[in-house]
Amino acid sequence: MNIVESLRALVDETAVLDATTLATRSAGAHRADTLTAQAMVRPSTTEEVSTVLAWCHAQGIGVVTQGGLTGLVHGADASTAEVILSLESMRRIEDIDVRQRTATVQAGVVLQALQEAVDAHDLIFPLDLGARGSATLGGNAATNAGGNRVIRYGMMRDMVLGLEAVLADGTVVSSMNRLIKNNTGYDLKQLFIGSEGTLGVITRLVLRLREKPQSHQAALVAVESFDAVANLLKHMDRSLGGALSAFEVMWQSFYQLVSTPPAKGQPPIDAGFPYYVLVESLGADREADSQRFNAALETALEHGLIADAAIAHSDADVQAFWALRDDVMQVTVGGAPVVFDVSLPIVEMEAFVARLRAALPQEIGEHRLWVFGHLGDGNLHVIVQVPAPDYLALRPRIEALVYEGLRAFSGSVSAEHGIGLEKKPWLPISRNPNEIALMRTLKQALDPKHILNQGKIF
Amino acid sequence: MNIVESLRALVDETAVLDATTLATRSAGAHRADTLTAQAMVRPSTTEEVSTVLAWCHAQGIGVVTQGGLTGLVHGADASTAEVILSLESMRRIEDIDVRQRTATVQAGVVLQALQEAVDAHDLIFPLDLGARGSATLGGNAATNAGGNRVIRYGMMRDMVLGLEAVLADGTVVSSMNRLIKNNTGYDLKQLFIGSEGTLGVITRLVLRLREKPQSHQAALVAVESFDAVANLLKHMDRSLGGALSAFEVMWQSFYQLVSTPPAKGQPPIDAGFPYYVLVESLGADREADSQRFNAALETALEHGLIADAAIAHSDADVQAFWALRDDVMQVTVGGAPVVFDVSLPIVEMEAFVARLRAALPQEIGEHRLWVFGHLGDGNLHVIVQVPAPDYLALRPRIEALVYEGLRAFSGSVSAEHGIGLEKKPWLPISRNPNEIALMRTLKQALDPKHILNQGKIF
Structure with a gap:
């Protein structure tokens, strides 16, 4: 049986790539190797995903779903015996509902594409992470992505209202809920969010949007002790009344690394303190929010929670602070x-x-x-x-x-x-045997032939 | 076999009540009938829950878990053939971690008891609903409770970090995560939250706490059209920058009902408008937040989003506005x-x-x-x-x-x-056949003998 030919009979011919072509494609961001698999199939509709999975299921062929290939744990690696199911041809933003504040998308839509599309409506999709330019929303959901604003808006799991997934045997489970409250039976979307493609293939999503913040405050502060760092978090969270959006801590050595050549960053405050915190808030009113933000920092200074502070006076300052925090590539020098x-x-x-x-x-x-x-x-x-x-x-x-x-x-x-492949040996440190047994029960129930993302997680 | 005697051999004798005793106990809030069942067992530890379930599982006896009996959909009704497992002896608040902002509780703890316990630490557990004085946290989790502040803090699902559940066969799955971010395999707690006791018995919970708001603003406003109501929501949400905590709409006839005798409430504004909205925000600073709240209302007035407004000037005013909204008992007159x-x-x-x-x-x-x-x-x-x-x-x-x-x-x-029993016939209106089939797959995988809360949901 020629898998490439068989798949080409199921979907558009150009939607199927063979192993030779795959060998010319990168295996992902920050990786030197190229893709391996029997074939890659790139469906453009849920129905095509269903057709492909039903066929692979009947044949007992393993399927690895791929989004933007920005994962860091080898969660989307395929073997030469498997078929890659890429969502790259499912990039349609189907609907943006400004009043209900929802977006309906195909799973292959790139995070940044959605961010830009909703910005035009004065809304935000609040998930944000470094790989925004290539990571897909389906991948964000399958891995329950986090990122920079979790304390304000939660993880990807908290932003998904509904989803559609195709089970291993091709069954389409469409659960495209648009409602914030819906207690009608089991919340099935939770099964697929964060399960790294092992329980089903996410094909479409309904995502919750938020009103676009109208102001943005940031400061880089120096702190003398870890106790003070922890108390500062509580203080800022309470003082900002729901507006705190980031609280990024850098231990001294990291701060020195990213603010000293060859790094391009300049240290906004002296580099001799044990801890630094990038504090950020997103608010509704530039003047009033700045006053509140600065007052909270002043109180922190008075109470000895912070030893020094540089407050951002412009968007350029905010970006410069974040550039320090984000200059992680210095660790490769x-x-x-x-x-x-x-x-x-x-x-x-x-x-x-x-x-x-x-x-x-x-x-x-x-x-x-x-x-x-x-x-x-x-x-x-x-x-x-x-x-x-x-x-x-x-x-x-x-x-x-x-x-x-x-x-x-x-x-x-x-x-x-x-977890992917990389952290699989270490899973038992965080999860006990009964938890892992229950994960296996779920896997067995949803994918009894174990064709989806074989060998990942556990 | 005498079930009462058998259960008494498994747990403390006084922890088991027979059918005659149950017939003297109310079946729940707002209900005229009394409890029916073969027996009620009231374990005081997870181990006892496990022992009881393992025995019932072996005997094939149905088990209905009960919390505070405040449910409204007959989700915890038992038949004369079943055993009731009541969490009323599991009321221990095990830990309140002020810095990590978590509470660890047994599932039988009453919502209000936790609210009061964390208040002493200047924290809140933000779930709030009318039945706070008797509803249990385990029941809140099993039914994914909502309540009055969902737009600010989410549903119960969003407040549970970790949980422990006992499966139908007595297996204890302890997943007592205390971390906001934890992507180590499937998020098992999601299975038990909102599944109304059909997949396992929740015995303990780790709950996320929040900093206690320092100020409280409220207004009752009149609105001329539904379009304006929807735009007002967007306007207030954006203007308050994360502080909006309630947006309760009353159609004219409901407003008239609760502000006209025999109701005790007085109408703060004229009762002739088509819509009324109770808007509330929780903030960090009484003076600044009031200014912002009032300014947002003024802008709404200027833009024609609201026709009239009564702003709360005291806690008594806030309570009076909420008393109108909450005077639902008038509908029985x-x-x-x-x-x-x-x-x-x-x-x-x-x-x-x-x-x-x-x-x-x-x-x-x-x-x-x-x-x-x-x-x-x-x-x-x-x-x-x-x-x-x-x-x-x-x-x-x-x-x-x-x-x-x-x-x-x-x-x-x-x-x-x-859903419980009451809405079971109507589930197919909100969920399609493939969704319901997947719910059945999960039920079969976790409770193959179908002993847990038989016949509920689907």
């Missing part, structure tokens, strides 16, 4: 980084980092350690850089140190990136 | 009410109500129609009152009119109350 995306209770963070800092020298020798993250939602990015020649040998030991270190603090081995 | 809890897109509401208003006289004759609801989240309460003697005969016809009327607008037959 002078060595090879092992990058982590963990979460743990705020009260435990300092102890977790201290233990890691103490253990690293004896366990792995020469290294650099950087920590930063979305503290407002418990999410830390930990980066350990080692000399490039030692990377492959040291990586497993570093992973063991970081992940085993989380165990004592009930931490999560993946705050937002997901 | 002079007749018998059929009460609905539906949701539909805001753009469709006016047409839906107009069609219903036109159809009622010819279909059912003498009646009164009242409409009000949480417009901010699409949720309408529709109440049709008929002469008491005609109630039983007319009720099915009224249900058919309201629910069939929703079909054309992709509405939901249950915005927040759930």
